[in-house]
Amino acid sequence: MTDLSRPGLQLHPLREQLYDELHSRPFQQIAAPARITHLAVLCSEEERRQQFGHLQTLCRLLGSEVPQAPSSCFHHDFGALRVRRETHMEFVSYTFIRLHDGEVPDLFAETGLSGLPAGWLEQLKGQVVGAFHVAVESSELSGQQLLPAAKRHFEGMRLVGSSPQQGDAHIWTSFRLHSDGYGRFLVYNRRMTSSQLGRLMQRLLEIETYRLLALLGIPVARDIAPNLAAMDAGLVSITQRLAGDGEVDETDILGELTAMAAKVEDYRARSTFRFNASLAYHELVLRRLSELREDEVSGHMTLSEFITRRVTPAVRTCETIGRRLEDLSRRIDRVSDMMRTRVELSIQDQNRALLASMDRRSRIQLMMQHTVEGLSVAAISYYAVGLLKYIVTAAYEAGVPLDKDLTVGVSVPLVILTVWGVTRRIHKHFHALAKEERSAKAGGNRREP
Incomplete structure (x- = not known):
């Protein structure tokens, strides 16, 4: 047989914790008669830390060993009093159990809180959402026989009762707060062992606690x-x-x-x-x-x-x-x-209306540009003919045989055609540059995807 403690196999660091998780909240063993008080306290993380310090104070007051680190479930037997503290996601629960001996007329005269030091409970941080007492007694009587006695302990309130575990116990409650501000459960044990009764109590405490939390x-x-x-x-x-x-x-x-x-x-x-x-x-x-x-x-x-x-x-x-x-x-x-x-x-x-408007303005500007180009040709031709006239006059004065007026008149259409041709050539050149730029942009957009 291979010993896992020997070197060789690599063990998960949480392996032992995973095994211990199943046993972190064990059921208690409860013998009748007993008095149980259960509290469910909503608290923040800071209040939860303060509660643990308050629990340490309780251990010191009762003369017991003080826990050094919080745990998901703290359980300690102080002799006549048992204390159990469980931490949950949004609340902390406290269960106080006192084993009772002898019969008393009022089953709720003493509770699980009776063994706590004076003033300790009042200093507990957080908001108490669930608080109820459970009185556990032994009886062989049937539920019908126990009903008159059970009614005396619930201040005249209407009762809800059942016989769980195939008649091995009887449970009575009113699901109401009583004059002391606590709820009450009365459990008569008929044939259950301490372990079975402990499991029944755990289920009962959870039912009432979760019921209240569900209604929040x-x-x-x-x-x-x-x-x-x-x-x-x-x-x-x-x-x-x-x-x-x-x-x-x-x-x-x-x-x-x-x-x-x-x-x-x-x-x-x-x-x-x-x-x-x-x-x-x-x-x-x-x-x-x-x-x-x-x-x-x-x-x-x-x-x-x-x-x-x-x-x-x-x-x-x-x-x-x-x-x-x-x-x-x-x-x-x-x-x-x-x-x-x-x-x-x-x-x-x-945007379409804006583009249409821009297109109309562009056409108008183009028409104006053509008009300006025509006027420009006329203006440039006029100045060119004026310059040419000075040249012809200078040549005529120098003795060149020519008809000055005829030469100037013949040169006018030639100048106009020349200016118009040069202007058109420049215009075509710029149009060609713009077309090349648009083609280059279109090709770049097609390549981007």
Whole structure:
């Protein structure tokens, strides 16, 4: 057999951590009777660090070894009190367990918090979103027989009860806050071992904690929902204005669309994480409920029936609002694209009109250029004939036998033709240069792709 500790094989640096991850949050063993208090505290990273320092203070006050580094699950038995601290993505949970002996009339007179040093809990940082007590008792009686005794501990509130694990236990709760500000669960153990009871308690604590966290998305959904109806109506109005035959002010519409898109993105930034978290917590609640394998007790609603009937519609509301936000965002994008297309077409029409106007001006300038060229030929010919006249006069005075007036008159058409020919030649030369430049640019554009 090969020993992996020997040199040779290269082991992944996280291999041991991956094995330990499965055992990072072990189930506890709980024997009845017991008193349990569970807290779920929302906190920031700074508050989480302060909480760990507060946990170190608790260990010192109870005379126990102080942990030096935070962990995902801290568990310590202080004798009469057990403390369990678990860190999660957005909250930290605390479970305090006191093993109880003897019978008392009020099962919630003592709780898991009774063994804590005075004032320690009040200094815990963060926002408590879940806080409830669990009283665990042993009883062989049936659920119908236990009902009258259970009602006395819930301040007259309507109860929800079930018999999980095929009748091995009975659970009663009201899913309400009581006069002490805590929720309450009463669990009667009939035939479960300490390990089985510990697993049942873990599922029960998770169900109530995740149920509360799943409902955190409801206030956000209720705050956003009324605004979505108004935004949806506004978007319909914009679409109808764009689809109509009348003229519209593109600037105003683009301003409205931009403001609407900014609001939608603000809502999405505020709600996306919360809604996704609600869906994830709800899925965990349903999974934990299925693991209970509940039976009905004396006509009362089970935990599964109550939670799925009350919590599931709330979570579906969050899901619906999230989908409406996504749909509204996509519709705004489509209308914005349509608006941009409309603006681009308008710009293209303006460009075509501008080009047509430039073309007309170019033709006018060309006609004026031809006119100027004709006038230039006449002016140059006039000055050339004047110069030629001086030359003829000088030659005549020098004794050259010629008719001065006839010579000047005959030279006029010759000068005009010569000037016109030179002007045309220069004009053709510049046209040829411009044509070569256009051909060179066209060839460069074809080569670029």
